[in-house]
Amino acid sequence: MISVDNLAVEFNGATLFSDVSFVINPNDKIALMGKNGAGKSTMMKIVAGVENATKGQVSAPKDTVIAYLPQHLLTEDNCTVFEEASKAFQHVFEMKEKMEFLNKELETRTDYESQEYMDIIEKVTDLGEKFYALEDVNYDAEVEKALKGLGFKQEDMHRQTSEFSGGWRMRIELAKILLQKPDLILLDEPTNHIDIESVIWLEDFLVNKAQAVMVISHDRAFIDNITNRTIEVTMGRIYDYKANYTQYLELREDRRAHQLKAYQEQQKLIADTKQFIERFKGTYSKTNQVSSRERMLEKLVPIEIDEVDTSALKLKFPPSPRSGEIAVTVTDVSKSYGDHVVFKDANMSIRRGEKVSFVGRNGEGKSTMLKSILKEIDVDGGESELGHNIKVGYFAQNQASLMDPKLTIFQTIDEVxxxxxxxxxxxxxxxFMFGGDDVDKKVSVLSGGEKTRLAMVKLLLEPVNLLILDEPTNHLDLKSKDVLKEALKSYDGTLILVSHDRDFLQGLSEKVFEFKDQRVIEHFETIDEYLKRNRIEKLADINL
Incomplete structure (x- = not known):
């Protein structure tokens, strides 16, 4: 059991939250929710021991292991994927090495009666008890199993970590955390860089094998599937619900309705009391009653209504210019990088107004196909063609990072x-929720969600009839994702969508192109039907 007692955090005299207390029990699966800026990540860092609170403390039993995965990692690239993941067991290897060193020392020493000799025996005994109490584990097999579950292939195991993107290195760090089997796993936006199958693998691990978990996530399906408790950070305090995210939303609405009713009743009481005081002030026979009601008003604790995040993205795509009947044609396209074949002899035809999804594990060629369609890369064979009068709007996976960090928000848009x-x-x-002085902020100080919204502004400045979106929801909060989804539903052009967010994908596309085993397979079904048919939601059906 981990206890959080009377936490308070202040920045420059302003209180982020105060008097926060809760207990994390074994097997609690907690969603930490609240609007941006409420203090979720700060609270998680304090529980992780990465940051200190202004007041209060986090306490846990001795030898409790708390593992923390932040949103952004600072990684070193000096070993292979397998070696880096194996660092999860570094403490075990170090324990074994120390035991071997001490045992050799005992073999060579002859001062059997000395205190130093007795101290070494005691150290060896203590280490031995800890080491042999560990379950008998095939560490190499466990490392390989975790890495494959998170999408790595056998040939990736001995590649240098420097060859992988930040998202893949995030998976390595996640594998290390899972392999440690900690008492508490803290995850800050863990699904931003992993594909659908790996998200499902992670869900299964967290639900069935992990102990306590606390997660910050904007992936509604993910947090609904793994959590049984929701802690909301709002207005400097917390509310604790024994419910997953969807149930929490309903309970929160009930809470606000009761608060509003109590607030209105209190306001009526205050108005009536003030009216009585004003009416009978100075009336001798009512002096005691007036004084009593004045004291009551002084002691009255105002009822507060929880703040509601009223900021909302207003998003509507402009009407699409008329295009030809066929928007995209791909004929026998092949692409390799060295000896690695991404796909070969791929074919697809996307008609005007169709909304399609590209699905498949990371590295199977989804983004590569988008780049070939846009002529951003050369292919080894075949041809990709855009239809008549096609105007493309493209949101790349790294779109937010492509903006000049030295420009202000206003300059970024004024430039285009x-x-x-x-x-x-x-x-x-x-x-797009950039009001007032916000427009003078530099891009460099914006959060991931703010950069994504700004990139969307750039996308909407010119009417397009082919929208290509590669992981557009990374860093967007739940409300903004819902707004984007509704805008895409009513968009009258052609849409190609790559996303690992199941909740976001549902209801958005009527055709699926699956990238798998160097092939591109066309499925004439919605993304919902595709997921159901493949029973992808069940880990047993994923061929790892």
Missing amino acids: AKGDIRKHINNILGQ
Whole structure:
């Protein structure tokens, strides 16, 4: 049991939260929720021991292992994937090495009666008790199993970590955490860089094998599937619900309704009391009653209504220019990088107005196909063609990071805006939740979600009839994802969507292109039907 007692955090005299107390029990699966800026990540870092609270403490039994996966990692690239993941067992290897060293020392020493000799025996005994109490584990097999579960292939095991993207290195760090079998796993946005199958693998691990878990996530399906408790951080305090995210939303609405009713009743009481005081003030026969009611008002504790995040993305794609009947044609396209074949002889035809999804594990070629369609890369054979009068709007996976960090929000948009639209930049930015002085902020200080919203503004400055979105929801909060989804549903152009977010994908596409084993397979079904048919939600059906 881990106890959080009277935590308080202050920044520059302002209180982020105060008097926060809760207990994390074995097997609790907790979603830490709250609007951006409420203090979720700060609270998680304090529990992890990465940051200190202004007041209060986190206490846990001796030898409790708490593992923390932050949103952004600072990794070193000086070993292979397998070696890096094996560091999860570093403490075990060090324990074994120390035992061997001490035993050799005992073999060579002859001062059997000395205190130093007795101390070494005691150390060996203590280490031996700890070491032999560990379950008999094939560490290499466990490392390989975890890495494969998170999407790595056999040939990846001995590649240098420097060859992998930040998302893949995040998976290595996640594998290390899972292999440690900690008492508490803390995860801050763990699904941003992993594909659907790996998310499902992670869900199964957290539900069936992990002990206590606390997670911050904007992936609704993920947190609903793994959590049984929700702690909401709001207005400097917390509310604790024994419920998953969807149930918590309903309970929170009930709570606000009761708060609102109590608040209205209290306001009526205050108004009536003030009216009585004003009416009978100075009336001798009512002096005691007036004084009593004045004291009551002084002692009255105002009822607060939980804040509601009223900021909302206003997103509507402009009407699409008319295009030809066929938007995209791919004929016998093949692509390799050295000896690694991404896909070969791929074919696809996407008609005007169709909404399609590209699905498959990371590294199977989804982003590569998008780049080939856009002529950003050369292919080894075949041809990709855009249809007549196609105007493309492209949101790349790293779109947010492509913006100049030295520019302000306003300058970023002014740089690409043309004609009369430049007169309305402030209004457009306001619709994307960049109001007032926000427009003068540098891109470098923006959060991941703010950068994604700003990239969306750039995407909407010119009407397009082919939207290509590669993981557009990374860093977007749940409300913004819902708004984007509704806008895409009503978008009248052609859509190609790559996403690992099952909740976001549902209801968005009527055709699926599956990237698997160097092939591109066309499925004439919705993403919902595809997932159900493959029974992908059940780990047993994933061929790892």
